[in-house]
Amino acid sequence: MFYIEKSCAIQHQQVLVDGQLVTHEPDLEFSEFVKKSFRSLAIDYPKFYKMDGLSKLAFLTAEYLLKGSASGNVALVLANQSGSMDSDLKHIRSIQDPDNFFPSPATFVYTLANICAGEISIRHGLKTENVFFVDQQFPTELVYTYTSYLLQSNRAQKVLCGWVEYFQDNYRAILYLVGREGTQVHSVGNIELLF
């Protein structure tokens, strides 16, 4: 049997870890909100400021779950609705005018949704299985089944799962860490309670 060991939700200018309110900044837009939340974690990681919105959101949410833990063999199973559309549109805008054609390499590298999984992996030194689904809503049963398989087959010691959606400053991240210890059983019903 596996367990949901920890969870973190970032939405509505709030950070909740295991359902407990950590931060609430009702007056801050996304960029300022994530910057302030990131600084509160006292991490020396300048690359954070160069990430796109989706990666900042995923990185920050994962940080609350993985910081300080021996994260080595943690697989990633993530999903969202908009993929990397926010960065895709920024990139498209930069190449529409033939007379002012200056695509930004720093924007272009984020025009794939699973780059945010890469940012988490780099930060925590993960060389593990990862997958990123794009769907209208969180594919609970699919993620549950795949996560269970990864753990049962010992392809991962733990799995960081969840939803990380960002598009034009609308955002919602709900990530949870599934492992072999804990009290909250890893089940479709308990996953749905997180959402």
Added chain:
Amino acid sequence: MTELKEELKGKIIEVLNLEDVASTDIQDDDALFGEGLGLDSIDALELIVLMDKDYGIKLSDPKNGKAIFESITTMASYISQNRTK
């Protein structure tokens, strides 16, 4: 040249999102890559775009980049000799 160097510092901070770095933190001869500002390969590409967009300089030979982007001083020197806008 001094004015161009200050302009470059401001542009680099803005374009490369160097949070918590002020113009006064960057010395003219500081290394931009490696031990200095710690810029990476994507930053190098952004600097190439900056040279083209703001100064009309197209760097066609990447081998020249290492010397040009060594510091603010080397960048400013190259720009002042080759700018078309």
